[in-house]
């Protein structure tokens with residue numbers, strides 16, 4: 001079957017700005033020369049044992065589970081989900097949730113810090129002519145995607161609030177994602193708004209919807225602008241970090257051509 005695969009992951013790198021200061025990945029590249037020294041001392045190798053004196057190239061990474069493109073588990077949002085059950089961790093996510101029809105919502109024109117409402121999700125679904133089905137994987141394209149790697153990335157784009165998140169989960173969506181740093185609108189805007197109004201229930205409200213429901217979202221997705229509104233499949237398998245709040249993943253969209 002002729003098909004096109006679109007990579008929905010960013011590269012894990014410490015060369016661009018992808019997280020707030022101090023929270024980014026740090027990667028030490030061990031080159032073939034350093035790798036040869038390691039092999040020599042590990043295995044007591046004689047001179048000339050390694051072809052071209054080149055050992056193994058390896059990378060040592062200092063990262064959190066939330067660096068790079070990753071999937072968050074309900075445990076990230078709250079200790080409980082579904083109104084009181086222990087929240088599941090990333091190693092407990094049913095893999096059936098991670099493979100399904102993709103739906104792309106285009107919210108690139110919404111202002112930075114804007115909280116997407118359920119009505120906006122419904123209107124966008126209508127515009128793309130899609131009726132949401134259980135198991136759909138919903139990807140939210142915000143203005144952040146185009147700013148990945150720039151100093152303003154973390155503060156750019158709109159985000160999904162409680163109402164919009166529950167709109168998806170009530171219709172059987174279990175996996176969704178955004179190209180923003182957070183599923184919620186940029187957290188500094190949420191905090192500023194909460195400070196102004198005194199209503200702190202809005203802070204991280206999209207994530208906290210997971211306490212009343214159950215769902216996973218991916219963050220720092222890439223290339224969403226290349227996707228149609230629907231008619232493609234998504235595979236997004238998270239790395240199984242034991243008891244983890246999240247796992248890195250390499251989601252792809254599969255389009256038949």
Ligand SMILES: N[C@@H](CC(=O)c1ccccc1NC=O)C(=O)O
Pocket residue numbers: 019023024064065066067072181182183184207219
């Ligand atoms: N983007 C995440 C939050 C996040 O990544 C995070 C939150 C608190 C402390 C560290 C974090 N990320 C570290 O890489 C989110 O809003 O789910």
